[in-house]
Amino acid sequence: MTIDPGTPLGAVLALLPEVILTGWALVVLLLVAWRHKSAGDSRLVGNISLIGFALALAATGWMASQGVAAEGLPQMIALDGFRFASDALLLTIAAGVTILSLRWLERQGILAPEYYVLIMLATVGMMLLAGAVDLITLFLGLEVMSISVYVLAGYDRTRRASAEAALKYFLIGAFASGFLLYGIALIYGATGQFNMTLIGAQLAATEPTLMARAGVALMLIGFAFKVAAVPFHAWAPDVYEGAPTPVTAFMASGVKAAAFLALARLLAEAFPGYVELWRPVLFGLAVATMLIGNLVALAQQSMKRMLAYSAIGHAGYLFLALWAHSDAGTAAVLVYLLAYSVTTVAAFGILASIERAGARTVLISDLEGLYAVRPFAALGMTICMLSLLGFPGTFGFISKWYLLSAPLGVGEVWLPIIAMVASGISIGYYLPVILAMTLKPTRTRQAHQTIRFPRPAKFAVALCVIAILVLGIWPRPVLDFASHEAVRLRQVATPILTR
Amino acid sequence: MDVVQIVFWCFAGWAILSALLCVTRANPISSALWLVSTMFSLAGIFILLHAEFIAAIQVLVYAGAVMVLFLFVIMLLNLEETPRDWNRWMFWLAGAGLSILLAAQLVALRGYSPQRLANEFSSMPSPDPGLVFPEGAVARQAVEARGVVGALAEPLFQGYLIPFEITSILLLAAVIGAVVLSKKRL
Numbered sequence: 001m002t003i004d005p006g007t008p009l010g011a012v013l014a015l016l017p018e019v020i021l022t023g024w025a026l027v028v029l030l031l032v033a034w035r036h037k038s039a040g041d042s043r044l045v046g047n048i049s050l051i052g053f054a055l056a057l058a059a060t061g062w063m064a065s066q067g068v069a070a071e072g073l074p075q076m077i078a079l080d081g082f083r084f085a086s087d088a089l090l091l092t093i094a095a096g097v098t099i100l101s102l103r104w105l106e107r108q109g110i111l112a113p114e115y116y117v118l119i120m121l122a123t124v125g126m127m128l129l130a131g132a133v134d135l136i137t138l139f140l141g142l143e144v145m146s147i148s149v150y151v152l153a154g155y156d157r158t159r160r161a162s163a164e165a166a167l168k169y170f171l172i173g174a175f176a177s178g179f180l181l182y183g184i185a186l187i188y189g190a191t192g193q194f195n196m197t198l199i200g201a202q203l204a205a206t207e208p209t210l211m212a213r214a215g216v217a218l219m220l221i222g223f224a225f226k227v228a229a230v231p232f233h234a235w236a237p238d239v240y241e242g243a244p245t246p247v248t249a250f251m252a253s254g255v256k257a258a259a260f261l262a263l264a265r266l267l268a269e270a271f272p273g274y275v276e277l278w279r280p281v282l283f284g285l286a287v288a289t290m291l292i293g294n295l296v297a298l299a300q301q302s303m304k305r306m307l308a309y310s311a312i313g314h315a316g317y318l319f320l321a322l323w324a325h326s327d328a329g330t331a332a333v334l335v336y337l338l339a340y341s342v343t344t345v346a347a348f349g350i351l352a353s354i355e356r357a358g359a360r361t362v363l364i365s366d367l368e369g370l371y372a373v374r375p376f377a378a379l380g381m382t383i384c385m386l387s388l389l390g391f392p393g394t395f396g397f398i399s400k401w402y403l404l405s406a407p408l409g410v411g412e413v414w415l416p417i418i419a420m421v422a423s424g425i426s427i428g429y430y431l432p433v434i435l436a437m438t439l440k441p442t443r444t445r446q447a448h449q450t451i452r453f454p455r456p457a458k459f460a461v462a463l464c465v466i467a468i469l470v471l472g473i474w475p476r477p478v479l480d481f482a483s484h485e486a487v488r489l490r491q492v493a494t495p496i497l498t499r
Numbered sequence: 500m501d502v503v504q505i506v507f508w509c510f511a512g513w514a515i516l517s518a519l520l521c522v523t524r525a526n527p528i529s530s531a532l533w534l535v536s537t538m539f540s541l542a543g544i545f546i547l548l549h550a551e552f553i554a555a556i557q558v559l560v561y562a563g564a565v566m567v568l569f570l571f572v573i574m575l576l577n578l579e580e581t582p583r584d585w586n587r588w589m590f591w592l593a594g595a596g597l598s599i600l601l602a603a604q605l606v607a608l609r610g611y612s613p614q615r616l617a618n619e620f621s622s623m624p625s626p627d628p629g630l631v632f633p634e635g636a637v638a639r640q641a642v643e644a645r646g647v648v649g650a651l652a653e654p655l656f657q658g659y660l661i662p663f664e665i666t667s668i669l670l671l672a673a674v675i676g677a678v679v680l681s682k683k684r685l
Binding site: 121 | 607659660661662665666668669671672673675676679680
């Protein structure tokens with residue numbers, strides 16, 4: 001089905017999931033206006049916002065099944081399988097985070113149901129960011145996402161750490177947006193275009209200019225801040241630790257995924273002519289991020305900080321797929337993000353259930369003897385750690401193998417070797433978590449008695465863990481789908497570039 | 500040097516001078532007032548570029564509404580006058596480094612005359628007339644075709660309708676966030 005996004009109906013159809021989710025967020029906001037007192041209200045609002053995610057997911061599925069495509073060149077927003085896949089991924093992450101928040105917020109005494117509205121608006125921003133084919137849409141999507149997540153990071157207003165996280169994230173985020181915006185302005189100055197495909201055509205047809213090079217470099221810096229790549233990562237551990245745990249899950253999975261999906265599209269469609277310029281930059285970022293992220297994680301005592309540095313390390317692996325600049329690489333971005341996000345949401349879900357209101361953050365030593373008291377929670381955490389590590393039998397292994405084969409496919413050996421070394425280092429902090437849970441005895445008799453695993457969260461975490469195991473054994477459909485859709489991403493750009 | 504150029508240099512000098520005064524004043528209210536002055540001089544430059552409507556909007560919205568809001572906030576916050584520490588060599592070093600960088604950029608762009616830009620763009624695969632901009636030619640063409648307001652409204656509400664709508668979502672998210680974070684009891 002082809003539509004013309006220039007007409008009003010076409011524009012609504014092209015943005016159907018985003019329109020539905022925004023509309024639903026407004027309805028929920030109206031509801032919040034008079035139902036915002038009790039814990040029951042908060043739960044009600046959370047459940048209703050889940051319907052919004054389901055509707056948007058259904059719309060995405062419908063668009064993908066109909067094969068909705070744009071007449072001519074897509075304007076503002078992409079209409080291809082890559083966008084539908086990213087939308088589905090981001091909506092699933094957001095729904096998972098909402099489920100994790102359902103009872104957790106009430107238990108922590110955070111009774112402001114606008115939380116769920118902000119999650120929905122942040123998701124709209126992520127979907128626009130990941131699907132944008134126009135630099136203006138890309139920037140606005142990024143800002144919608146960022147503003148909502150700044151507020152969510154500071155949502156626990158009684159804790160100083162939460163406020164500190166929000167302020168740090170806001171200042172660094174504004175700084176990063178400045179870089180990105182300056183880069184966009186220079187790219188527009190060099191090409192006169194905002195559309196990624198047209199930018200790609202202009203840049204491929206002309207000699208590299210200083211202005212365009214500076215634009216590419218500044219945009220890369222902006223994205224490096226957003227995905228917390230070394231040396232632009234200093235904000236991440238403090239922000240991840242201070243933010244409410246479900247929000248940390250959202251930042252580590254959703255925000256990172258949206259930024260990487262947008263970067264994958266940008267590099268494939270707009271800057272293929274400058275591959276010689278950005279490849280060394282990505283190489284350096286990948287090596288520094290993998291090594292430093294994983295090495296510093298070794299020294300962490302707090303689970304949240306450890307997972308924050310592990311998230312930095314995973315961003316480094318993802319740069320490998322982008323570096324490859326091939327269809328296999330783009331497919332690997334999708335697969336790896338799926339594996340990483342599912343695992344992250346599950347790990348933070350278990351962590352959230354262990355936390356107590358007003359208590360200090362959970363240390364690795366606090367998990368000692370968890371297996372004896374709560375075997376299923378310990379088992380889930382073990383599977384998450386193994387998947388993050390890339391242990392055979394989990395989806396993490398398949399996705400990491402798929403990711404490493406992308407640079408190997410274009411004849412690069414050193415990046416995969418360094419990634420293997422970094423994975424080896426990561427054993428040093430994933431394994432102690434497992435060992436603490438299974439081998440060490442509980443410290444006191446009362447240990448782990450305060451764990452409250454609400455039913456919805458239990459359900460979501462169990463689903464994630466089962467998905468990790470099932471996809472670890474039977475990944476064919478996901479891999480086929482990803483490689484099929486990634487090819488289409490480049491097909492849009494090539495006809496114009498070769499003209 | 501014709502009259503337009505003389506007027507441009509007057510406005511440009513005024514803009515830079517008031518921007519400098521804006522960042523060097525110790526009192527936030529005088530800073531804000533110098534910002535108003537910068538906005539006025541920028542409006543003058545917009546008029547030179549045949550963008551009269553944007554000039555009017557600049558004065559109405561930025562110099563008027565936004566600055567009044569700024570002044571309200573400053574007065575409500577009741578800021579003390581804090582003596583600035585000018586001896587911090589770090590600030591001076593960072594400032595000097597940034598100035599040198601920007602100056603280098605200016606020097607690098609010095610060779611770009613409007614004619615050279617026009618030549619470069621006409622050799623590109625799709626020479627868009629909107630890319631060739633000797634002294635407000637694009638704006639003049641658009642104004643002749645669609646009128647002063649239409650030249651702004653048509654791209655805003657047709658070509659860039661989707662980003663325009665996304666901006667409203669952005670503002671909504673910001674408003675919700677501001678209320679949630681600042682209100683003690685919800």
